Amino acid sequence: MGWQLQSVPELDDDQFERWCVLLESRIGMQVAPHQRSFLQIQIARRVRELKFTGFDEYFDYIQKGIPGLMEWRQLIDRLVVRETSFFREPDSLEFVCSELRRRMAERSLEGGFDVWSLGCATGEEPYSLAMELNNCFEASGLAPQFSITASDVSQQALQQAKEAVYSSRKLEKISQENIQRYFSEIEPGFWQVDSGLQQRICFTAINLLDLAKVPMVPMDIIYCQNVLIYFRRWRRREILDELVTRLKPGGILVIGMGELVDWSSSLVTRVADNRVQAYLRCE
Incomplete structure (x- = not known):
């Protein structure tokens, strides 16, 4: 049986902090506590799609070499909020x-x-x-x-x-x-x-x-x-x-x-x- 989204545990406090530090250091994005669920869902989807065993393995992967850099770009596309419209302001x-x-x-x-x-x-x-x-x-x-x-x-x-x-x-x-x-x-x-x-x-x-x-x-x-x-x-x-x-x-x-x-x-x-x-x- 393949990896299932619902089987992934929640980000614990240490994991959440690691991701927050990484996002802020690389693109300046500050993740507020109320955005924790959104962050977890988006990361979990990539873990499932790439068939990693969990959050930590995926975290290590995105920091290694060209494949990690390419995957980082994929993840950022999912995390950066792009709510916009014509003539918004x-x-x-x-x-x-x-x-x-x-x-x-x-x-x-x-x-x-x-x-x-x-x-x-x-x-x-x-x-x-x-x-x-x-x-x-x-x-x-x-x-x-x-x-x-x-x-x-x-x-x-x-x-x-x-x-x-x-x-x-x-x-x-x-x-x-x-x-x-x-x-x-x-x-x-x-x-x-x-x-x-x-x-x-x-x-x-x-x-x-x-x-x-x-x-x-x-x-x-x-x-x-x-x-x-x-x-x-x-x-x-x-x-x-x-x-x-x-x-x-x-x-x-x-x-x-x-x-x-x-x-x-x-x-x-x-x-x-x-x-x-x-x-x-x-x-």
Whole structure:
């Protein structure tokens, strides 16, 4: 008889702590006590699928050689929460568009408008940004001059984002005008993002713990929504300290409301807008 999911014992306190330490050291993910059951279920499924004898054998396996590294990536795809949707943060999206419109009015778009979407998951956020930015350019009668870098730690999520195919349910928050403009139904109930919009976005794998090692051109907008909540407060500060160095002079960092309320940096000032939590890079 093969290994059965129900036969696996629960993670004991020591095992749970080992997994928490490993996840935080590798990707910065903090596992709260109430997430213990979720962690156990996901690990147990991989133990069953790979026919290991238990949690400890699997734990040792993922730390050895290339096979272990490849399996680690498989596990991360299951553990990283990718709850997202199109136009999830309308106030933040409108804020970015207002900044673009201001620059267009001031004729200060030399070199284009570069945006970085962190924790992009399966792509809904960067595609929402791309639709809004493209609409702004078209409304102004200007040729689109923007690019979006979209990053995530999950290779599987990035692959889905690159494929750019979404179910009808996923499109429920998108206006009919935007659906007609930027999507085509490729089969009943499934829609493909317009290829021209796709070409505006570069999807890439980035671990936020390795930001200092990531080469990247300075950005006009760094859009970091609902990402910092997975990290400890001191690490959130480290991430933000690194991100602001990647802004162009006059660039703006946008984070989720309340994700870190007591952070400050000499490189930026808080934007006076109660709808969003954003920081302007000093000139």
